[in-house]
Amino acid sequence: MSAIRQLLELITQSVEALEDACQSSRTAIPDLQKPFAPSSEDFRQIPAAAEAAAIISAAALQLDAILAHPSVSLYRIVGGHFKSAALRICLESNVTEILILKGIHVKEIAAKNGQDPQKLARCIRYLATHHFYREIKPNVFANTRISSMLNTGKSIQDILANPEEKHEKTLGVAALAAHHLDEAFKASAYAWETLADPATVRSGDPEASPFARAMGRPETLWKYYERPEGGLKHRRFNIGMQGIEALQPPDAILQVYQWNSLAPNSIIVDVGGGVGTSCLTLAAKYPMLKFVVQDRDQVIVKAKELWNTKMPTATASGQVKLESHDFFKPQPQTTASVFLLKQIMHDWSDEYCVKILTQLWEAATPTTTLLLMDSIIPLACHDPNAEGPNAIPGACTKEAPTPLLANYGGANDMVYNADFDMFLLFNSQERTLTQFVDLLTRTGWKITAVNRQPGDSSFLQSIEAKKDQVKSVI
């Protein structure tokens, strides 16, 4: 059977599976022309529907790759930054907030946001060509479910009166997109220059990132944010991060480990735990366990304020300790049952991760579990290492049916975006399972299990490791 017939068959079967799953769960396939709402994505909670939707998207993208002229496909990627630039113009000039359901003429849009109507129409039409907006009649535009995600819910009058407040008290999706279209976009223009320079090609130093080069100063994003010109962008970044957190299932931390297998009074150390968001959930659910939240001094000050408001009894009783600690220095907790590191490894390149993991190895007992909560990057092909008698339990990820790419191709783009973003901004990375195995083996840890979230997305999986007897030479 030809590849296009195979793909068509996958689509036909999956459309039937999707419709059946939606019908029996009384969920609906969303309408592209209606605004996004969390409920518009309810069908994805049904595993069969989520799987069918992923297969249909992957197959449609693969059909396009086969059938579009290669120059069109080539320029869809070459022109990625053109689309980003057009979108930045629309986002910063508040187009989504101005558009109304029945559509609005570009002259009216321009009258409201002060842009040139001709140039603005070109940007919106370019994006409408990719279903981001809609051109309903000549020069009359409206939102789609995709562009509506950028809606801050504020009126154009309010935004123009207080532009600095645009992202305050919002879900953070527009803030996150604005950050990526600004700091990460500028950094991406210097990605090759960073790798063409012998001084930085192999560097994992966060001060030698493409972002640092773009800004013309060897400093981290955090240092940049401390500058006067970085202050507002820092606020926007933090709002965007809250947006990501809001998208994570609140009980994800409960699913990543068998917390109820721990004996009473076991100590869980949340290393780089921020203000202790994970431990708030865990401490409430498991009052018999003890927690230590460690982070930098300034963050622990904030953590104390948060815990005093949210769960003062936990800190007063000693169930939870909030501790200033630099994870590059010797670890003071030497009786931990679990060292939890949630979204820490992806902030750092290997040379820094080795330092963090080595400090934990020195402080671990033979029974301590190291629990890394991070994304695991799937390969774009079948992973032969994930199976076989010596495979790590849980290592095998769900692969898409042939002839699709094993990782569902572009339908699974987010984790690769995240990985590239980490390179651009921090000179760090997300990792494949093999990369985690290498990193942990080098630092004396042996992976014992991989726990994947329901639905098996690449996002926030967990890796369990135990101290190995020997450390290889680093």
Ligand SMILES: C[S@@+](CC[C@H](N)C(=O)[O-])C[C@H]1O[C@@H](n2cnc3c(N)ncnc32)[C@H](O)[C@@H]1O
């Ligand atoms: C991506 S955040 C993750 C926070 C938390 N684990 C979570 O998932 O919500 C990274 C954390 O690492 C902390 N951090 C950065 N450098 C650190 C260091 N040298 N020692 C301890 N914590 C550090 C940051 O302050 C921040 O809270």
